[in-house]
Amino acid sequence: MLEKVRDLAKRWLEDKEVDVIFGLKEQDGYIAPYLFTDASELGNLTISTQCRLCYTCRPSKENILSLMQRKEPNTKIGVVARGCDERALIELAKRGQIDLGKVKIMGVACTQDEAKGCKCERAYPNNLVLGERVKGVSEDENVDALLNKSLPERLTFWRHELSKCIKCYGCRNVCPMCFCKDCKMEQEIYARTGWLPPEIPMFLFIRFYHVSERCIGCGECEKACPVDIPLLTIFKLLRRDVKDLFDYEAGLDAGQESPLLTTLDEAPMKEEVTSGV
């Protein structure tokens, strides 16, 4: 599998289909994103679920690809993308962060074990080039456990979980969809400087809402959290809800605009708007 990826990347570079290959590089046992410009380096190209490819740089708060594209607007970039990477690219293009016309995506499917490890619902890219589509993980014990709780029980549960928050901003920093220059989570009114834990549930609510309809379900926030707050539980439920309410799923079609940015005529909502949910 890995050999196939390397061969194809080499062919793309040699045939001048792309100018550079953006992928993960393994060196001395560490894995990090790397821009391959020469075919001879491709022996180190790897695919892994350990490292994000499509991350937002801090503190400039710009996606790595949009930074590259601003510096070199005419370079054609080949991206070795897993399912979540591809969805991130599509969502970023939809929101004007990157130019998808200058990006060629090499979609690589994850294995069943990798999908299980990430609790991924959709472990393959839309535009699949290599690998086989494996079944996603639809069951999640955290989600079921939360749904079985009554409202006061849920509040007790989240009060406990959210009071662990140390306000490290890891979930926001790692999220490929969090690229706002002015982040609400940094505003004094929502997160007072020097106060721990942050206001419950205000602080993380901001992220829950802002990422709700753009969440690609990569699960990086939950992996990044140093105190193990089950963030993915909420995002999984919200992805389900957005699909249910608007029949929309993030990261599938670059031409389909987010339902929260369009009118009710363009993207109707399922239920009667005046009645309660």
Next chain:
Amino acid sequence: MVEFEPRIVGFCCNWCSYVGADLAGVSRIQYPPNLRIIRVMCSGRVEPEFVAKALSSGADGVLVLGCHIGDCHYMYGNHRTAKRMAILKRILGYLGVDPSRIRLEWVSASEGPRFAEVVTEFIKEMKNLGPNPLKEVKAC
């Protein structure tokens, strides 16, 4: 025992609901005094963060009032509110706050009696629901 008096925050849009509230006042229609009105230019200005902040600061209920669909002064402001509030309610439900603490209603400028009716009914519902559980969180 003193009866529980809920504190309600109401976001009213400048063009319809606020005028509707004004009409209710001018017409001397009686409704309970538990509502604190915040005037916004459009119901589309109401960010879900405002609602969440109101609830986490101790409001027992939040009422978001805007123009009827199709009557928005800014064409599509209330379309967005409708969509946002639907998602907001889901999130609050998962976090353990009763989604019925938030209500989105359309009240036009000529609907003074309806404004009073909506407010009275909402306050009655909040009275039955009891105090907002997030208040205790704030205290500790």
